Amino acid sequence: MSRSGLVVSAFLVAGVVGTPAAFAGKSEKRVEKKADKKSDQKSDKKSDKKSSAATKSSKASGKKSGGGGGGGGKTATKTAKRDTKSGGKSARKGGASTRTLSRAVTARTKMDAGPTGFTWPPSQKMLDAEKACEARLDLAGVAWQPVERDGRMVAAIVSDMNFGGVRFMDAWGRKGPHKLDCQLAVALEAVGHDLYALGVREAHFASLYRWSNVRAFGKTVNVLSRHSYGLAMDVVSFRDAAGRAVNVAKDYPKKDALLLDIEKTINDSKKFRLLLTPRNDPTSHSDHYHFEAVSNYTAKAPEQAPPAVAEPDGDGE
Numbered sequence: 001m002s003r004s005g006l007v008v009s010a011f012l013v014a015g016v017v018g019t020p021a022a023f024a025g026k027s028e029k030r031v032e033k034k035a036d037k038k039s040d041q042k043s044d045k046k047s048d049k050k051s052s053a054a055t056k057s058s059k060a061s062g063k064k065s066g067g068g069g070g071g072g073g074k075t076a077t078k079t080a081k082r083d084t085k086s087g088g089k090s091a092r093k094g095g096a097s098t099r100t101l102s103r104a105v106t107a108r109t110k111m112d113a114g115p116t117g118f119t120w121p122p123s124q125k126m127l128d129a130e131k132a133c134e135a136r137l138d139l140a141g142v143a144w145q146p147v148e149r150d151g152r153m154v155a156a157i158v159s160d161m162n163f164g165g166v167r168f169m170d171a172w173g174r175k176g177p178h179k180l181d182c183q184l185a186v187a188l189e190a191v192g193h194d195l196y197a198l199g200v201r202e203a204h205f206a207s208l209y210r211w212s213n214v215r216a217f218g219k220t221v222n223v224l225s226r227h228s229y230g231l232a233m234d235v236v237s238f239r240d241a242a243g244r245a246v247n248v249a250k251d252y253p254k255k256d257a258l259l260l261d262i263e264k265t266i267n268d269s270k271k272f273r274l275l276l277t278p279r280n281d282p283t284s285h286s287d288h289y290h291f292e293a294v295s296n297y298t299a300k301a302p303e304q305a306p307p308a309v310a311e312p313d314g315d316g317e
């Protein structure tokens with residue numbers, strides 16, 4: 001593995017997250033079902049034997065939020081274990097892509113994978129940064145409420161999901177609560193105004209918070225996805241002011257002008273460290289746009305804007 005390049009692209013590591021199977025809430029439902037069947041006690045007991053950060057997180061969230069967090073954590077742990085094994089085998093076999101993937105599951109990669117300034121449990125500095133984030137939401141005029149966090153959300157909030165005049169709606173009609181981290185809300189509020197100007201009125205999301213590891217090239221790697229932090233959203237379709245619906249799976253291949261404009265606008269906003277679309281990830285993102293907010297857990301004051309651009313050094317985010 002040491003022979004492989006040091007660069008694990010941010011795309012590879014972060015690229016990922018929502019496969020089509022994750023949609024319709026299927027994977028989430030499966031996780032929830034599992035959680036219902038297993039007691040927290042069992043989940044936590046098993047977690048004690050593991051040392052991964054993901055497991056520690058699931059314990060923390062399990063204590064706070066009940067079976068959902070614990071069960072999700074268990075699932076992530078099992079997946080990570082399996083992939084670590086397969087990663088080793090792949091490395092011995094060789095092959096460029098598998099070498100790169102095995103690189104992605106090293107302990108070092110895992111530690112580098114979190115958002116800027118992120119530790120778990122959240123440090124006081126991080127909590128202060130989220131206070132600053134919430135102050136920015138207030139300044140933007142977003143009505144929000146704090147809620148109990150899930151997964152690795154630091155400052156979980158709920159709002160009416162109207163950001164910049166665009167209604168972000170659950171594509172499957174699930175009632176929620178649709179929790180998200182403050183930093184995603186700030187990013188959506190900012191880009192929402194730009195999308196509104198394009199004529200966008202609704203964005204239909206298939207997934208928001210979801211306890212999951214990153215998936216890349218059909219493999220799950222031992223890196224938490226940004227969905228687990230409440231920092232990512234998967235949007236499957238948009239609706240414009242005239243009521244026309246544009247669907248990523250159906251209309252992106254036709255080079256739909258609105259979809260392409262939305263893609264460009266989100267990228268130009270610099271509020272998202274990663275936007276995955278059929279263009280840059282046709283394998284895993286042929287049917288949705290995956291938005292990942294730029295996050296910064298070191299901000300000290302409401303006036304301090306988040307960094308304009310994500311670090312390009314492939315630190316695993």
Ligand SMILES: [Zn+2]
Pocket residue numbers: 016017018207227232233234290291
């Ligand atoms: Zn996603």
